[in-house]
Amino acid sequence: MHLLEGEKVTKYFGGLAAVSEVDFYVDEGEILGLIGPNGAGKTTLFNLISAALEPKPGVIKFRDEQINGLRPYKICRLGIARTFQTVKIFGNLPVIENVRVGSLFGPLKGLSTAEATKVALELLEFVGLSKVAYTPARDMTLVNQKRLEVARALATKPTLLLLDELMAGLNQTELLDTMELVKQIQKKGITIIMIEHVMKAIMGICDRIIVLHHGKKIADGTPEEVANSKKVIEVYLGEASDAGS
Amino acid sequence: MNFSSINWKRAAMQPGIPVLLLILVALAPLYGSGYIVTLFTYFILYMVLSVSWTIFSGSTGYISLASAAFYGVGIYAAAMFGERMPFIFVILIGGIASFILAFIVGAITLRLRGIYFAMFTFGLVVLMKEVIHYWEITIEGTRGHFVIYQSNETIFYYLLGIFIVTMIVAYIIRKSRYGLALASIGENEEAAGHTGINVTMVKVITFAISAVFMGAAGAVMATKFTYIDPGVAFNPMMSFSPALMAIFGGMGSIYGPVVGAVFFSYLQEWLMTGSLKNYYMLIFGAILVLTIIYLPSGITGLIQNLWRRIRGARSAPTRG
Numbered sequence: 198m199h200l201l202e203g204e205k206v207t208k209y210f211g212g213l214a215a216v217s218e219v220d221f222y223v224d225e226g227e228i229l230g231l232i233g234p235n236g237a238g239k240t241t242l243f244n245l246i247s248a249a250l251e252p253k254p255g256v257i258k259f260r261d262e263q264i265n266g267l268r269p270y271k272i273c274r275l276g277i278a279r280t281f282q283t284v285k286i287f288g289n290l291p292v293i294e295n296v297r298v299g300s301l302f303g304p305l306k307g308l309s310t311a312e313a314t315k316v317a318l319e320l321l322e323f324v325g326l327s328k329v330a331y332t333p334a335r336d337m338t339l340v341n342q343k344r345l346e347v348a349r350a351l352a353t354k355p356t357l358l359l360l361d362e363l364m365a366g367l368n369q370t371e372l373l374d375t376m377e378l379v380k381q382i383q384k385k386g387i388t389i390i391m392i393e394h395v396m397k398a399i400m401g402i403c404d405r406i407i408v409l410h411h412g413k414k415i416a417d418g419t420p421e422e423v424a425n426s427k428k429v430i431e432v433y434l435g436e437a438s439d440a441g442s
Numbered sequence: 443m444n445f446s447s448i449n450w451k452r453a454a455m456q457p458g459i460p461v462l463l464l465i466l467v468a469l470a471p472l473y474g475s476g477y478i479v480t481l482f483t484y485f486i487l488y489m490v491l492s493v494s495w496t497i498f499s500g501s502t503g504y505i506s507l508a509s510a511a512f513y514g515v516g517i518y519a520a521a522m523f524g525e526r527m528p529f530i531f532v533i534l535i536g537g538i539a540s541f542i543l544a545f546i547v548g549a550i551t552l553r554l555r556g557i558y559f560a561m562f563t564f565g566l567v568v569l570m571k572e573v574i575h576y577w578e579i580t581i582e583g584t585r586g587h588f589v590i591y592q593s594n595e596t597i598f599y600y601l602l603g604i605f606i607v608t609m610i611v612a613y614i615i616r617k618s619r620y621g622l623a624l625a626s627i628g629e630n631e632e633a634a635g636h637t638g639i640n641v642t643m644v645k646v647i648t649f650a651i652s653a654v655f656m657g658a659a660g661a662v663m664a665t666k667f668t669y670i671d672p673g674v675a676f677n678p679m680m681s682f683s684p685a686l687m688a689i690f691g692g693m694g695s696i697y698g699p700v701v702g703a704v705f706f707s708y709l710q711e712w713l714m715t716g717s718l719k720n721y722y723m724l725i726f727g728a729i730l731v732l733t734i735i736y737l738p739s740g741i742t743g744l745i746q747n748l749w750r751r752i753r754g755a756r757s758a759p760t761r762g
Contacts, residue, residue, distance in 0.1 A: 247636055268642075269635040279636055287629035290622075298626045301619050303638035310619060353638050 198261055200225045200388055201246070201277075201357055206255035208241055215241040216252070217412040223357070228379070228389045230403035230420075234433050237409040239392045240282055243359050246390075247279045248272045259357070274305050278355035280346040282362045282392070288335030292326055293317050295334050295345055296352045303353020320348040324378065340371050347378070351387075358382060360391040364398045376402055396434070400424065408433060460697065468602055471595045479594050481711060483666070486601045487659055488707045490608050491684035492691070492699035494655035497612050498648045499685070500693035501624040504555075507681040508547065508563035511570045512540040512653040514675035516660020518574065521587035521670055529592065533600065533661045540657025541650045548646035564681060571676035578672070586671030589664045600662045608655045612696055615648070624648060686726070690733045692740020701741055 199222035208216045216238040223229045231239050244250040246257060248269045257265045259275060267275075278299075287295050296317035300308050308316065321327050324344040329337060334345055343363055350358055364375055376398050383389060393399045399406065399420070406423040408416040410433065416426045423429055470482050491509055499506050516536030523532050551562045578584050592600075615621050623644050626634040635641045664670055683706065684699075691702025706726070713722040737744050 249632065249636070268640070269632075270638050270640045273636055273638040281633065285630045285633035287626045287633065289629055290625060294622060294625075298622055298634070298639070299637050302623060313619075349633075349637060 199223065199258075200260065201390075202258045202261075203242075203246075203252075204256045204258075206242070206245055206252045206257060208238075208245055208250055208252055208255075214412045216245065216409075218255075219409070219412070219414045221407055221414065221417070223388055223390055225356075225388055226383070226386065227404045228383055228391065228402055230399045230406040231390060231392045231409065232394070232399055232406060232423075232433065233409035233415075236411075238412040239409055240361060241412075242409070243279060243361055243390075243392065246272075247277060247359060270302070273303050273353050273355075276305075276354065276356040277359065278303065278350035278353045278357070279359035280343065280350055280361055280363060282365075284339070284342045284346055286334045286342050286345055286349075289333055291331045292334050292337070292345055293321065293330040296320055296348045299349040299352025300354075303355075305354075316352060317348075320351050323351070323381070324348045325374075340367055340375075344375075344378070347382075351382070355387060357388045357390070360389060360393075362392055362394065364393055364395040372398065464606075468599075471598060476594060479598050481708075483594070483598050483601060484707050484711070485704050486598070486605050487663060488683060488687060488703035489700050490601065490605050490655050490659045491680065492687040492703045493605075493608050493612050493696070494652045495684040496688045496693050496699045497615060498645075498652040500688060500699075501616075501621065501628050502645060502648070503628040504552070504645070504649075505560040505685065506563045506649070506652075507560050507685065508544070508566050508653075509656055509684050510567045510676050510678055510680035511563075512544060512656035513660040513663075513680045514567070514570060514672075514677075515540045515543055516657035516662075517589075517664040517667075517670055517675040518587075518660075519657065520661040520664035521589050524590040524665065529596070529600070529665075533604070533658050536661025537654040537658035540653040540660075544653030545646060545650040548649040549642075552642065552645045552649065564678070567676050567678055567681055571672045574675075575672040586669055586674075588669055589667060591668055592662075592665035594666075597662055597666050601659060604655060604658050604662065609696070609700075611651070611655075615651075616696060620644070620648075686730050688740075690730065690740055692737075692742035692744075694739050695742045695746065698740050698742040705741070 202222040204220055205218045206216055206221070207214065207218055219242065231242065233239055241250065245252045245265070248265070248267055248271070252265050255265070256263055259277065264272060264275065287298065297313050300313040300316040301310070318327070318330065321330050324347055326341060326344055326348065329341065334342065337345065347360070347363070360379070363379070364372055367375060372395065379389065379391070379402055391403070403420055405418065406416070406420055407414060408423060408429050415432065416423050416429045424434065467482055471479050474482070491513065495506065495509055498504065516539070519536035519539050520532050523535055547563070547566055551559060554562055578586070615624070623634070623639045626637070626639065627641055627644065631641055667674060687702035687706045688699040689702070690706065691700065692698035709725070710722065713719065713725060718725070733740065
């Protein structure tokens with residue numbers, strides 16, 4: 198049994214198939230990378246999994262139970278959390294309150310307020326934001342806002358975490374730190390699907406990669422298989438000399 | 443901002459001055475003239491409306507212009523049931539009827555955002571007015587209703603009671619985990635949904651709760667008018683005023699809407715009885731424009747900022 202499985206998942210925007218008959222799965226404990234050119238349908242696929250959108254047609258199953266058609270908060274409580282490509286933090290609330298929203302409302306069984314605060318502080322420590330716990334979230338740098346989104350998502354006690362371009366716009370040091378953070382999350386026993394353009398990160402930490410192009414899946418395999426696939430090089434990676442830069 | 447941890451000891455000590463003011467106001471019928479009691483009645487009415495408006499709109503950012511509809515439903519509840527039941531039940535019916543109306547309207551419209559929600563809620567006021575007008579003319583063959591009379595003191599004390607309940611409910615919501623959910627919806631609704639908050643439910647219930655107090659206040663005020671018709675009951679100004687008062691007073695603190703309500707109802711009284719009568723709406727509008735441009739967090743926000751500056755940076759606002 199796969200943890201998450203999609204069968205012929207499709208989504209049209211008007212006449213355009215943003216995601217077209219994509220079959221995918223992720224197994225427990227894996228880090229699955231989702232790559233492809235801009236407009237390939239990666240974020241749309243995330244939106245379909247997290248129920249911001251509904252696939253038509255297509256089926257998405259979580260632990261063998263159909264989850265498409267549910268509302269976003271239900272998906273979250275089932276154990277699928279996400280971050281956003283353009284950060285969507287609660288800017289005017291202090292950092293710690295952002296995370297407490299997650300721990301108070303995200304888990305299937307709600308925590309007491311004291312427990313929620315404790316969990317929030319631990320997670321801020323985990324992502325390295327303890328020092329700014331009481332700063333309004335909007336005052337932080339982009340890197341820290343992205344880390345805050347990760348902490349908020351983790352606070353909902355997910356089994357599956359969807360990371361949408363967590364590494365975009367980071368400098369070299371931040372990139373390495375963030376890659377380390379993702380590995381740490383995997384060590385907690387959380388399965389991860391990540392959308393990323395930074396090849397170094399993708400090739401470095403993913404167990405498996407799916408490549409989308411014009412809404413269709415064009416490759417699915419280990420980083421080596423994908424990096425050597427003719428089709429992938431043609432539409433996305435470019436010549437071998439460019440890949441991995 | 444420290445959600446979901448009500449420090450009751452602090453909560454009891456903190457509002458020392460407001461409680462003193464409240465007692466002073468409550469004793470008004472003992473020392474004040476009839477005019478003072480009536481003036482205070484209007485203060486309290488607007489305080490109830492703007493505080494309950496803020497419960498929903500202040501935190502979620504959905505601007506509701508339906509206040510007059512809920513207030514009017516309360517007024518009509520008093521007209522229909524006032525003669526048959528004790529006053530307190532009439533008030534309850536007013537509140538419950540408004541709750542039900544708000545729940546239904548909320549469930550239908552709270553997927554609309556921004557200006558569309560404001561327009562629809564305002565449309566509700568007009569719709570209620572026209573439908574009841576039509577009903578009265580064609581089915582009942584009347585126009586308007588008489589409402590059983592209550593003394594000025596009775597009206598005053600019932601309204602004061604509603605105000606106190608409103609404040610307590612607003613405080614508890616603001617400080618509870620529910621308040622945190624509302625605030626996060628106001629900050630980013632999509633993220634709130636993906637973080638496990640049942641966004642629709644929270645919005646609809648809060649909208650309905652805020653309507654209860656408006657309906658209850660309407661049921662009380664109806665007895666002051668003695669005769670009501672749809673034009674009186676569903677007066678659009680009762681939609682605009684609470685919003686303006688709350689924005690002027692500032693929605694960051696629970697006292698903001700109260701300050702705004704007192705300021706504007708006194709201003710209204712002063713201008714309407716003086717030689718500036720014709721300029722009332724003009725001045726009203728100018729103050730609002732200036733507030734939005736120069737005091738986005740309202741009068742109470744300004745005072746809080748000044749207070750922080752005086753006390754220095756030691757207690758930074760982020761720790762509040």
